[in-house]
Amino acid sequence: QVQLVESGGGLVQPGGSLRLSCLASGSISSINAMGWYRQAPGKERELAALITIGGSTNYADSVKGRFTISRDNAKNTLYLQMNSLEPEDTAVYYCNVEIARPWRGPVTYWGQGTQVTVSA
Numbered sequence: 001q002v003q004l005v006e007s008g009g010g011l012v013q014p015g016g017s018l019r020l021s022c023l024a025s026g027s028i029s030s031i032n033a034m035g036w037y038r039q040a041p042g043k044e045r046e047l048a049a050l051i052t053i054g055g056s057t058n059y060a061d062s063v064k065g066r067f068t069i070s071r072d073n074a075k076n077t078l079y080l081q082m083n084s085l086e087p088e089d090t091a092v093y094y095c096n097v098e099i100a101r102p103w104r105g106p107v108t109y110w111g112q113g114t115q116v117t118v119s120a
Contacts, residue, residue: 001026002024002027002097002099002109003024003109004023004024004095004097004109004111004112005025005111006020006022006093006111006112007020007021007114008020008114009115010115010116010117011119012085012116012117012118013120014085014087014118014120016118017082017083017084018116019080019082020079020082020093020095020116021077022034022077022078022097022111023075023076023077024076024097028076028099029100029101030053031053031071031073032052032053032098033051033052033097033098034050034051034069034071034096034098035048035049035050036048036049036050036078036080036093036095037093038089038091038093038116039092039094040091041090041091043091048060048063048080049063049067049069050069051069051070051071057069062088063089066082067080067082068080068081069081078097085116085118086118087118088118089118090116091116092116093113093116094110094111094112094113095111096111097109
């Protein structure tokens with residue numbers, strides 16, 4: 001089993017910054033991809049940012065130019081640097097990790113979520 005522990009959420013004013021972290025631990029051989037999803041009140045969960053094993057990244061149009069996803073493979077940690085935050089960014093943010101399993105195929109895990117609130 002793999003456990004994902006998220007941190008860094010909280011209350012911030014518009015225009016401010018936060019950095020979210022997600023630490024993966026447990027039976028990890030290698031990570032194929034990691035991503036950040038978010039779900040605002042009354043809205044469906046959406047992919048905010050994704051980084052693949054090759055290092056390529058993808059961002060939702062709503063966060064391009066403001067958010068940066070990165071990872072530290074040695075620490076099995078995923079980061080989301082969020083700048084120029086807007087009230088529309090208010091949501092629960094979830095990390096998602098796909099773990100490679102040789103001879104068995106990949107498996108996906110989710111974090112518990114961390115609340116980000118952008119308000120004056």
